[in-house]
Amino acid sequence: MPKLNPHQIKEDFPILQQKINGNRLAYLDNSATTLKPIQVIEAISDYNKKSHGNPHRGAHKLSVLATEEYDLARKKVKEFINAKHSEEIIFTKNTTESLNLIAYSYGMNFINEGDEIVLAISEHHSNILPWQRVAKEKKANLKYMYLNANSRISEKEIKEKITTRTKIISIAQMSNVLGTIHPIEQIIEYGHKMGAIIIVDGAQSVPHMPVDVQDLDVDFFGFSAHKMLGPMGIGILYGKKELLENMPPYLTGGDMIEYVYEQEATFAPIPYKFEAGTQNVEGAVGLRAAIEYLENIGLNNIQKHEEILVEYALDKMLKLPYIDIQGPIDLYMRGGIISFTLEDIHPHDIASILDTYGIAIRAGHHCAQPLMNYLKIPATSRISFYLYNNTEDIDQFIEGIKKVRKWFGYGS
Amino acid sequence: MDLDSIYSEIIMEHNRSGHNKKALKEPDITERGHNPSCGDDITLQLKLNDNIIEDASFTGVGCAISQASTSIMIDLVKGKTIEDALDLVNTFLAMIKSDIDNEEELEKLEDAIAFQNISNMPARVKCAVLAWHTLKEALL
Secondary structure, eight states: OOOOOHHHHHTTOGGGGSEETTEEOEEOBTTTOOOOOHHHHHHHHHHHHHTOSOTTTOSSHHHHHHHHHHHHHHHHHHHHTTOSOGGGEEEESSHHHHHHHIIIIIIHHHOOTTOEEEEETTOOGGGTHHHHHHHHHHTOEEEEEOOOTTSOOOHHHHHHHOOTTEEEEEEESBOTTTOBBOOHHHHHHHHHHTTOEEEEEOTTTTTTSOOOHHHHTOSEEEEEGGGTTSOTTOEEEEEOHHHHHTSOOSSOSTTSEEEEOSSOEEEOOTTGGGOOSSOOHHHHHHHHHHHHHHHHHOHHHHHHHHHHHHHHHHHHHHTSTTEEEESOSSSTTBOSEEEEEETTBOHHHHHHHHHHTTEEOEEEOTTOHHHHHHHTOSOEEEEEOOTTOOHHHHHHHHHHHHHHHHHTTOOO | OOGGGTSOHHHHHHHHHOTTBSOOSSOSEEEEEEOTTTOOEEEEEEEEETTEEEEEEEEEEOOHHHHHHHHHHHHHHTTOBHHHHHHHHHHHHHHHTTOOOOHHHHGGGGGGGGGGGGGGSGGGHHHHHHHHHHHHHHHO
């Protein structure tokens, strides 16, 4: 019962209807950001036409409507990742801010000298730099779990790196470069046994697979709306209630207070304690519409669809001897992200030439320089899929790669 | 956009040839240039005789645009005085920014004129100018 028809879905995305340099657009940069269906675009537009006000502040109708919209979005996110309480959902700017919030508010207050913070070598800079700061400031040790030859973290590595001194483990559920889905269930279970709290960066996973934060028993979980058909500028931090309640605020200012005196202040309860200043309500509205769109299609269906695309693409790519896949070449525990290098042609040249044929891919270090150093490559090219992609996009990409080779004077 | 105007024969040839890609034995100046956002990373080496650039070379990694631009620049500045080389750098950077209307003024850039159209590919401008900024840093 394949419910997902990418041809039909494409019609919901006005941006896909255009030609790029006279070519059909094959958008394969979904790990960077996703496109918006008309339902999301209209939800944001409707909000601005009918319900825009400053939430939580005014007695007037528009302020009340904006508050309602904002609360509905929070409730929708709570249901989407199956959090226990709505107040465990904090709106941020993006995953980066979510991770920084934890690092500053939790890390700076609960990490001591000699403690260990454990990351995976495949982390995005946003899940490395905040911890480097905490580690320096608190004289803690920053340690990395390394990957095996098939881009995976072994059980041995988990047990070697996570110790009783480990206080924080922070890891992406899915690598934004390799597409590897890390064994976070085992890491969470073992980490808890060792007394650590576990933070999962869900930026690349939540849009593409069902996630249940209670089932995972994860302590903190962050993701961004713009990688799941929603708008930029709004992200989510989930945190367990008892942890969030014991953390000091991150940003301070309007709307996050209880009482303010000349020399001190007390703070509002969660989630408001962590949401200083006027919030991105239209972003929240767009996020809610995006979740509704995804739920309508079904995260299971999306995941299956991307699996089919990965299988199709890997099969075609592995047949081309000049392509080197960086990441798992099997389908086990991997998402719709494929990084690759092309013999003697730099990723930026590949991306620029493909662009002229309407193919949008990403090239570079993907904000993962420690991983690039570990893999001993300066950069990769990356394709990444979503629900509106189909095999035609992949065929266009493969043909494009052959054209890139021709530009560089190689036969196809 | 016409790919021919970017990936032109002269650029592809310099990208392939690598005749300037080596380490100098006893360089007077070694200067590293880096594009953090994309990873182009070159090290420029210069051998000076008074104020003449007697020899120059580079090592490093990067895309065809950055590699070719570095190689073409080295061909151009070798044997020139420091002042002349800096003048060429400024002319090149001005050309990229489309600050020069007078085509005759560009003639002194010789093969480096091949990068005139790089502004049609805004994401790649930084690749084309990397070597030139690095040379400027090295000489100032």
